Amino acid sequence: MVAKFNIVKNCPLRIFIWILTACPVFSEEEQILHIAQQLSEIQAYNEAITEYKRYIFFNSDSLSIDVKLTIADHYLHLRKYQDAKNTLVPILSENRNDTVGDMIRIKIAVISIAQGLLSDAELELVRVSSFSRSNQIRNEANSILFIAFVFDSRWEKAQAVLKNNPDFVNGYNLKKTDSILNICRHKSKKMPVIAQWLSTFLPGLGQLYSRDYLNAANALAISLITGYMTINSLYNGYYQEAILTDITLLWRYYNGNRVKAYNIAKTLLDNEDLAYQKKITDILKNSEENHETSFTTILDSSE
The missing domain is CATH 1.10.287 (Helix Hairpins)
Incomplete structure (x- = not known):
């Protein structure tokens, strides 16, 4: 299976796409979506985005929002943060599901942090943590809000978030993080x-x-x-x-x-x-309670 995957990955993309389109099993729209998914699997993100956009052009079904979310994720992999944000923002007006809307706002906040727009991220995260009906989503928003405060050197606010939401840093790591925040809080800013x-x-x-x-x-x-x-x-x-x-x-x-x-x-x-x-x-990178997608995007952008 690994050998087959490597062959597909290393062959020219045009030949690969031609082989997929020659398959009679799928309809034309399904072929486009299938090609995009296969390109995503081999991490050919730019080409996958092109195919996903073709699918959206020909379809306005319920899958379109999921496809747009996938496009945004691909832009994040490519570190094209503004393109990812431009993809996500219109979905908020199209979406009627509050939970999905909250998750999109969290993604937008993550992108804002990666761009260094910490105030924009704070607005989105405070909104989600205050009004979301899902405890899991509120915890996710608070954990990322903690990161935003750390990156902005707002140590007191970071410690307040950590105190109210300690679950995302557990055990010894919680004490260690709190100890560092105490040092930062009492450090002279003058x-x-x-x-x-x-x-x-x-x-x-x-x-x-x-x-x-x-x-x-x-x-x-x-x-x-x-x-x-x-x-x-x-x-x-x-x-x-x-x-x-x-x-x-x-x-x-x-x-x-x-x-x-x-x-x-x-x-x-x-x-x-x-x-x-x-x-x-x-x-946070070493924490077992790490929220993989959001944390990885933010922490990798800080390196």
């Missing part, structure tokens, strides 16, 4: 501002606060040199040179030092957040 103010009083001190010792030494040395040049020019009566050159340089390096101190501290803070996000996503 580091960049503090670093900037420290460098306002003494150039290089903000970089030293951010543990960037090389830039701290450079900032202090440059400020001392330009300061000495300014004082020396004023002392020797070179007032024009002091005003036009030395003070300009001193002011430029002084302000640049403050901005750089802020940016270094901000980068350090962002890198710490990314490290904690990775720890949490690694825990």
Whole structure:
């Protein structure tokens, strides 16, 4: 069976499609759908999408929504997130089943997270978790909402969701995740501002606060040199040179030092957040309660 599958997978797609269409067992519409399904099995997603769209063009039956959902899943496999979203959004107006509608909203939220549109994802997920009649779907929405808050470094909200919905991270992993969130919650978010103010009083001190010792030494040395040049020019009566050159340089390096101190501290803070996000996503990937489709799409997009 494996050998046969590999032969089909490796043969040219046109020959493969010709063989399938030559089969007299199916009607024309069924042939198109069968070809699309076979292409999906060999992960020829672009070609499968084309065939599924052909099927939708010729049919408006109850299968159309399922086919569109399959097309959206294929776009997700190809990481064509906007195409997947554009496929899903119209289904909401066509669908009359609340449960299916909630699942579609969750998929749209997953795509928004993969695109970095965390606010859009939050709106969809809060709506589903608040109004869905299905406990399973509400739990799914909350678990993905947790991921959205983690990716947005909103640690308090992430911990609140985890506390109310602990089922998707079980046992030891739950305690480990909660411990990481506690560290993140109490981590200072004022580091960049503090670093900037420290460098306002003494150039290089903000970089030293951010543990960037090389830039701290450079900032202090440059400020001392330009300061000495300014004082020396004023002392020797070179007032024009002091005003036009030395003070300009001193002011430029002084302000640049403050901005750089802020940016270094901000980068350090962002890198710490990314490290904690990775720890949490690694825990979720290894969790037995992992919701395969949604979690895999989101977590893979973060790599």
